[in-house]
Each structure stands twice: as C-alpha cells, then as structure tokens.
Amino acid sequence: MDQVPTMAWLGLSVVVSFVVGWWLQKQRISRIMGDTQAEHDSLISDANREANNIRKSADLEAKDEIYRTRQKFEAETEATRREQAKRTEFLDQRDSSLNKKVTYVDHKEAKLEQREVDLREQAVKTETMQAELLAKMAAQEVQLESIAGMSADHARQMLMDRMISQARLSAAKSVQEIREEAERTSKRESQKILSQAIQRYAAEHVAESSVSVVDLPNDDMKGRIIGREGRNIRAFELATGVDVIIDDTPEAVIISGFDPVRREVACQSLQQLIRDGRIHPGRIEEVVQKTDAEMQERIRDFGEQACLELGLQNVNPKLHPYIGRLHYRTSYGQNLLLHSKEVAGVSAVIAAELGLDAKLARRCGFLHDIGKAADHEFDGPHAMIGGRILKKLGEHKFVINAVEGHHQDIEAESPYTFITAAADAVSASRPGARRESFDNYIKRLENLERIAESFDGVEKCYAIQAGREVRVLVNHDKVSDAEAVLMAEEISRRVEGELEYPGQIKVMVLRESRAVAYAR
Numbered sequence: 001m002d003q004v005p006t007m008a009w010l011g012l013s014v015v016v017s018f019v020v021g022w023w024l025q026k027q028r029i030s031r032i033m034g035d036t037q038a039e040h041d042s043l044i045s046d047a048n049r050e051a052n053n054i055r056k057s058a059d060l061e062a063k064d065e066i067y068r069t070r071q072k073f074e075a076e077t078e079a080t081r082r083e084q085a086k087r088t089e090f091l092d093q094r095d096s097s098l099n100k101k102v103t104y105v106d107h108k109e110a111k112l113e114q115r116e117v118d119l120r121e122q123a124v125k126t127e128t129m130q131a132e133l134l135a136k137m138a139a140q141e142v143q144l145e146s147i148a149g150m151s152a153d154h155a156r157q158m159l160m161d162r163m164i165s166q167a168r169l170s171a172a173k174s175v176q177e178i179r180e181e182a183e184r185t186s187k188r189e190s191q192k193i194l195s196q197a198i199q200r201y202a203a204e205h206v207a208e209s210s211v212s213v214v215d216l217p218n219d220d221m222k223g224r225i226i227g228r229e230g231r232n233i234r235a236f237e238l239a240t241g242v243d244v245i246i247d248d249t250p251e252a253v254i255i256s257g258f259d260p261v262r263r264e265v266a267c268q269s270l271q272q273l274i275r276d277g278r279i280h281p282g283r284i285e286e287v288v289q290k291t292d293a294e295m296q297e298r299i300r301d302f303g304e305q306a307c308l309e310l311g312l313q314n315v316n317p318k319l320h321p322y323i324g325r326l327h328y329r330t331s332y333g334q335n336l337l338l339h340s341k342e343v344a345g346v347s348a349v350i351a352a353e354l355g356l357d358a359k360l361a362r363r364c365g366f367l368h369d370i371g372k373a374a375d376h377e378f379d380g381p382h383a384m385i386g387g388r389i390l391k392k393l394g395e396h397k398f399v400i401n402a403v404e405g406h407h408q409d410i411e412a413e414s415p416y417t418f419i420t421a422a423a424d425a426v427s428a429s430r431p432g433a434r435r436e437s438f439d440n441y442i443k444r445l446e447n448l449e450r451i452a453e454s455f456d457g458v459e460k461c462y463a464i465q466a467g468r469e470v471r472v473l474v475n476h477d478k479v480s481d482a483e484a485v486l487m488a489e490e491i492s493r494r495v496e497g498e499l500e501y502p503g504q505i506k507v508m509v510l511r512e513s514r515a516v517a518y519a520r
Contacts, residue, residue, distance in 0.1 A: 212267050216251045216274065224279050225253065225270070235281035239288040240266035260328040265295050299324030306337060310344055312363055316393040325373035331428075336373075339427055340366050346423035347416075356415060364402035364420045367395070371403070383407050444501060451494050452507075455487055469506040470495075476513045484509045 216222065226233050226246065233244050242257035244266075253270070257263040269291045273279050276287070303320030326337040347365030348358040371378075371386030378385045387404035401413045402420040412418055445463045448470050452461040457478035462471045472491065474484060488509045495505055 211245075211254055211256045212263055213249075214253045214255060214267055214270050214274075216253060219251060221274060222246050222253065225273075227279065231281060232279055232284065235284045236266070236270070236288075239285050240269065242266040244270075260330070261295065261299075261325065264328060265291050268295070296321070299327070302327045302337070306341065306366075310341065310362060310366055311359075312366065316395075318393055319367075319370070319389075322370050322373040322389065326369065329372055331369075331372070334428070336369055340369055342427045343368060343420065343423045346426055347419050350419050350423060351416070354415070354419075356419075360396070360398060361416055361419050363396070364399050364416045365423050367399060368403050368406045368420050368424060381407070381409060383409050444499060447499055448495065448505070451498060452491050455491065457483075457487075467501065467505065469508065472507070472509045474509060474511050476511050479509075479511055481511060484511045 224232070225236070225244070227235075233246070237244055240257075241259070241262045242255050245254040245256055247254070255263055255266050255270070257266065265288065269284070269288045272287050272291065273284065276283070300320045301324065303323030303325075304317075306323055307315045307320070323337070323340075326340055327335070329336040331339065344362045344366035348362040351361030352358040367386065367390065369382065369386065370389060371382035371384070374385055374389060378388065383404050383406060387400050390400045390403060398414045398416050401410070402417045404410050405412050405417040406421045406424055408421070445467050448463045448467060449461045452458060452470055452472045455472075457474045458472055459475050460473040463469075464471060470491070472487070474487065479487065488507050491509070492505075492507045495501075495507070499505075
C-alpha cells in the first residue's frame with residue numbers, strides 16, 4: 001500500500017516536470033520569435049533609410065550633372081558666340097579693306113587714263129617738233145655743203161677716219177696702262193678675293209676617329225654581349241665587320257673599325273640589341289641587316305639634303321648615295337661632306353668676285369671629292385674616279401673637268417677648275433681643319449726643331465702653336481742682326497723643301513743682348 005502513493009507522487013512529479021518544461025520551452029520560443037521579428041523590423045527600417053539616402057544622393061548627383069552639363073553648354077555657347085563675333089569683326093575689317101583697295105584702284109586707273117591722254121598729246125607734239133628739226137637739219141646740210149665745197153658723205157668719212165685713228169691711239173695707251181696696273185695689283189686682288197671668300201664662308205670641322213663607344217646599362221650586359229663561349233660577339237663581328245673591344249671600362253663597350261659606315265651600323269645595331277634584350281646569333285644578323293638597310297636610306301637622305309641646302313638643281317638621284325657617303329668619310333680627320341660644302345661656298349664667292357657663274361662654281365666645288373665615296377669600288381686616284389662617275393651620269397663638262405683637274409691630274413679647260421683647286425686648298429689648309437695622327441704630329445715637330453737647331457749660333461729652338469710657328473733663340477755674340485734675318489730666310493726655305501705640313505709655318509729668330517753686373 002505504501003508503494004501506491006509513492007508511484008502516484010512519482011508520476012505526478014513527472015507530469016508536472018513535463019508541463020513546466022513545455023511551458024518554459026514555449027516561453028523561450030516566443031521570446032526568440034519576438035527577437036527575430038524585432039531584428040526583421042530593424043533591418044527593414046535600415047533598408048528603407050538606406051534606400052532613401054541612395055535616392056537622395058542619386059537625385060543630388062543628377063542635379064549636379066544637369067548643372068555641370070548646363071554650365072558646359074553655356075561655356076561652349078559663349079565660346080562659339082565669341083568666335084563668331086571675332087569672325088564677323090574680321091570679315092567686316094576685310095570688307096572695309098577691300099573697299100579701300102577698290103577705291104584706290106579706281107583712283108589709280110583714272111590717273112593712268114589721264115596720263116595716257118597726256119602722253120598721246122605729248123607724242124603728237126614730239127612728232128611735230130621732230131619733223132621741223134629734220135627740215136632745219138636738211139637746210140643746214142645744204143648750206144654747209146655749199147660753204148665747204150664737199151658733200152656730206154665725204155665730210156663724214158674724213159671725220160670718222162680721224163676719230164678712229166685717235167681712238168686706236170687712246171686704246172693702245174689704255175691697254176698698256178691696264179696691263180701694267182693688272183700686273184701690279186693681280187697678286188693683291190687675288191689675295192683679297194681669297195681672304196673675303198674665307199671670311200664669308202666659315203664652316204665647322206668635326207674630327208672623326210676610328211673608334212666609337214657604346215654605353216651599357218650595367219656591366220652584366222658585357223657577359224650577354226660576349227655570349228656562351230663567345231658566340232654572340234663572334235657573330236656580331238662577322239656580321240658587321242668591326243672589332244668589339246670589351247675591357248675594364250665601366251658600363252661601356254668600344255667598337256673599332258676604319259670604315260665609319262660599318263662602325264655606325266655596328267653602334268646602332270648594338271644599341272638596338274641592348275634595348276631589345278634578345279642577344280643571340282640569329283637576332284644579331286636580323287638587327288644588323290635591318291640597320292644596314294636603314295643606314296643606306298639615311299645616306300641617300302644626307303645626299304639629297306646636302307643638295308637642297310646648297311641649292312643645286314637637276315642633280316641625278318643616283319649621285320645622292322655617293323654624296324651621303326661623304327658624311328661618314330674623313331680625310332686627315334676632316335669630314336668630307338662638310339669639306340665639300342665649304343669648298344662649294346668658297347668657290348661660289350670667288351666666282352662671284354671674278355664675274356663668273358657662281359652656281360656652276362658651287363656645283364664644281366661641291367662635287368670635287370665625289371670620287372672618295374667610291375674609291376673602294378674603282379681603281380685610280382679619286383679625282384679620276386669622280387670624273388668617270390659624273391660622265392656616266394651626264395654632268396656638265398666644266399664640272400667634270402674641275403673634278404678631274406683639281407689636283408692637276410689633267411689640263412684645265414675652264415677657270416672653274418682653278419677656282420675649285422684654290423677653294424680646296426683653302427679649306428684643307430685652314431688651321432684646325434685637318435688632323436694628323438699623333439705620331440706624325442710629334443715627328444713633324446721634332447723635324448722642325450731639328451732643322452732650326454742645325455744652324456750655327458742657335459742656342460735653343462721651340463716649336464709652338466701646334467707646329468705653325470718655330471722660335472729660334474741665337475747667341476748674340478755669334479749671330480748679328482743682319483745674319484738673324486738671313487737665318488730666318490734659310491730656315492724657312494729648308495722647311496719648305498724638307499717637310500710636308502698644312503698651311504704655313506712662321507719662323508721667328510730672336511737675338512738679344514744681356515748685360516749682367518753684381519753688386520757686392
């Protein structure tokens with residue numbers, strides 16, 4: 001019996017626990033649902049506020065865009081209006097100017113018509129006066145014939161014979177005076193013409209060398225240029241025909257070659273390969289071929305541009321490559337294209353001073369060294385090579401003779417040959433125009449001092465001014481003033497006979513007396 005209430009209470013406890021748990025779970029679910037609904041309402045409210053903000057921002061941006069568009073339209077409209085106003089003002093000024101010109105032309109036409117009428121009246125008066133004058137002259141001739149007892153033809157012949165005799169005598173005297181004057185002034189005038197030509201045409205001179213330096217971005221590029229086992233540098237030298245010197249010079253490579261065209265092609269090709277970064281034998285050959293084609297086109301452009309600068313007309317286009325090559329050729333360090341331009345300018349000035357054709361002289365001077373651009377293609381001196389090229393291309397005979405004879409290889413047929421030779425000598429011998437090698441330069445200075453020191457009484461000798469002046473110090477006890485003058489002449493003659501040099505060398509002999517005393 002005691003177990004029945006215990007079981008009842010136990011069952012009741014379970015039921016009560018279940019009911020309480022169910023109620024608590026229900027309350028928790030209701031609370032969660034409430035929180036979820038509140039969060040949902042909050043999200044919807046935030047979304048509505050954000051949507052309102054976006055709508056307001058869009059409205060503001062739209063208004064700003066409309067405002068900016070309106071401002072831009074108004075600015076463009078204002079600019080168009082101002083431009084239209086300027087154009088209208090310009091047209092009004094133009095119309096006014098045209099009206100003034102029309103008025104001026106009308107006035108001028110009226111004056112011309114009046115002048116034409118006056119000229120007709122003057123012509124009629126002149127014809128009348130001329131007829132009267134002829135009648136009077138005929139009457140005077142009849143009167144003179146009756147007085148002199150001879151006809152007019154006889155008197156005219158006697159007068160003409162006397163005048164001819166006097167004119168011949170006067171002409172002979174004038175010719176003799178002119179000849180004597182010409183002999184006195186010819187040397188002075190020729191020097192004056194040459195000095196004026198040099199002064200009026202002064203060109204720059206650029207000394208070329210046989211090496212070129214290519215800058216590298218870094219020293220690591222040297223290894224890429226050499227390549228594995230040297231295959232890249234061998235391929236480059238074989239394709240370009242130059243020597244590539246890679247030494248300890250930082251970030252630089254030296255390209256050596258006697259042909260300046262090949263050296264320039266090599267420099268540009270190497271620079272292109274460095275920029276490209278792909279350096280291998282196949283790429284090297286491709287870049288060198290492309291650069292060489294561009295170089296040939298550039299050479300033609302140089303020739304054409306040079307002809308345009310000098311105003312040479314009707315130059316055969318086949319001459320342009322030869323002329324352009326002169327830009328990359330040198331003679332004793334003197335750029336041949338600049339030298340040719342200078343000779344052309346000096347020749348034109350000399351011809352103008354002598355009353356000859358300056359354009360023809362300029363053409364002769366400019367083409368005188370054209371053979372040096374093809375001396376590797378033909379045998380013989382460059383003057384004869386140039387003559388053959390110009391004959392083949394149908395050049396003027398005077399130009400051909402000037403080119404072939406500017407070094408006295410053939411006989412001159414026109415004064416333009418002498419002018420070209422003189423201008424060539426002026427350009428080549430100008431101080432600083434040409435450059436000797438260092439060894440030849442030193443040897444020439446040593447020979448100059450050796451010649452001066454070989455004379456008796458010379459104490460010291462110095463070659464100065466790059467070998468264009470030698471100063472000789474003599475012993476005053478052994479050499480007198482008169483002997484010093486003779487020594488200067490003898491030294492100059494020996495220098496002329498034994499040395500080769502550009503321009504002239506000044507020989508200065510210095511003799512001085514020194515008085516020395518000591519105070520004790």
